[in-house]
Amino acid sequence: xxxxxxxxxxxxxxxxxxxxxxxxxxxxxxxxxxxxxxxxxxxxxxxxxxxxxxxxxxxxxxxxxxxxxxxxxxxxxxxxxxxxxxxxxxxxxxxxxxxxxxxxxxxxxxxxxxxxxxxxxxxxxxxxxxxxxxxxx
Numbered sequence: 001x002x003x004x005x006x007x008x009x010x011x012x013x014x015x016x017x018x019x020x021x022x023x024x025x026x027x028x029x030x031x032x033x034x035x036x037x038x039x040x041x042x043x044x045x046x047x048x049x050x051x052x053x054x055x056x057x058x059x060x061x062x063x064x065x066x067x068x069x070x071x072x073x074x075x076x077x078x079x080x081x082x083x084x085x086x087x088x089x090x091x092x093x094x095x096x097x098x099x100x101x102x103x104x105x106x107x108x109x110x111x112x113x114x115x116x117x118x119x120x121x122x123x124x125x126x127x128x129x130x131x132x133x134x135x136x137x
Contacts, residue, residue, distance in 0.1 A: 008069050017067040020075040021052060027082050030092075031099055031114060040120040041078065042071050070122070077125035081117070084132035107131060
C-alpha cells in the first residue's frame with residue numbers, strides 16, 4: 001500500500017508531534033488562548049488534547065505521541081499565521097494585539113483573528129494564513 005503525497009506516515013507524525021505541540025503551546029501562551037480555544041483550534045476535545053499535552057510536556061518520550069494528520073495540519077497553519085503576522089508587524093506586542101483586536105480586514109468582518117480561528121474550522125485557519133501571507137507580497 002502506498003501513501004498519497006498528502007498523507008504523513010505515522011513514524012513521521014511521531015517525530016513531528018512533540019515539537020509541533022510544544023511550539024503550538026508557546027504561541028498559544030503568547031496569544032493568551034484559553035484551554036477551550038486551544039482545543040478548538042486543534043480540533044480536539046478536551047480529554048484528547050490534555051492527554052497529548054501531558055505526554056509531550058511532562059517528560060514522555062516524543063516517540064510515544066503521534067498526533068493525527070489533521071491536528072498537525074492545524075499546527076502548521078498556526079505556525080504560518082504566527083510567522084506572517086510577526087513579519088508584518090515586527091514589534092511582537094503589536095502583532096499579538098492585532099490577533100486579539102476586532103478587525104475590518106476581509107473575511108474577519110469585525111471579529112478578531114483569534115475569534116475567527118478559535119471557532120474550530122480548518123478552513124478559517126487556512127483562510128487567515130493565506131490572507132496574512134498575501135499581505136507579505
